[in-house]
Amino acid sequence: MSDHNEREEGLSFQPRFDASGLVTCVTTDVATGEVLMVAHMNDEALRRTVATGEAWYFSRSRNALWRKGETSGQTQRVVEMRTDCDQDAVWLRVEQRGAACHTGRRSCFYRKVENAGDGSARLAFVDAERLFDPAEVYRK
Template sequence: MCADCDRLFPAPGSKADLEEGDRLTPRFGPDGLVTAVTSDAASGELLMVAHMNAEALARTIETGEAWYWSRSRKALWHKGDTSGQIQTVVEMRVDCDQDAVWLKVTVGGDGGSCHTGRRSCFYRAVPTGGAAAETRLVPRDADRLRPAFG
């Protein structure tokens, strides 16, 4: 489960408190994570979806910069720390049952958020109306701002 959850955040209370209360009581999943959706604060463009553990969420709140939990590296990740594309939080919201957060950010450096070198991780469209097994992705806003990382 999540050893740091109880230490860093109060436990969720009643459903009414969770949905209508004024306390942040995140509902971390069995893996100890909440989903984090990140968008550009000015344009509203969806930039990325990642995950946060209790420490990443606490550091984001305390520093005003986005921190995530890398599931592949199993490590805390300060977004932009090595690339210069620090995500500064303009506003953070929590969803109705507090198991997801939405970060509205400004991005430093060249403005990219995707490790492929693009502004957004969502650079391919999925057409609908055909056979699922034959679906081909359609590039959208696919220009790279810089070379890909890793």
């Protein structure tokens, strides 16, 4: 089997990292299917996630590996990990403990995009209740 065919049809996990060494990760709640967050993983975050059953990510802004809930206690237990057809994205189905978003909300997707009526877009809050106060949790 060619590398291309093996990547798309085979059973070998061969993640395709981008030029920065990352793959995109979509994380959803296993019980509800709700999209909780979109983040990135490098090779080490992927390996740790597989090995521990806990979600690990790579922060582009901090240039650092992090385990979900390390600071906040809002952890993610991985129930299932999937990869897309060409293995350049990962989907985690997790049991979410508390909020997934660093803003204290259940999901990072707490605003919807609406038509403002003049052809432009505006945001509106939906499902935006805070489960914790980020100022308290992330004190430096």
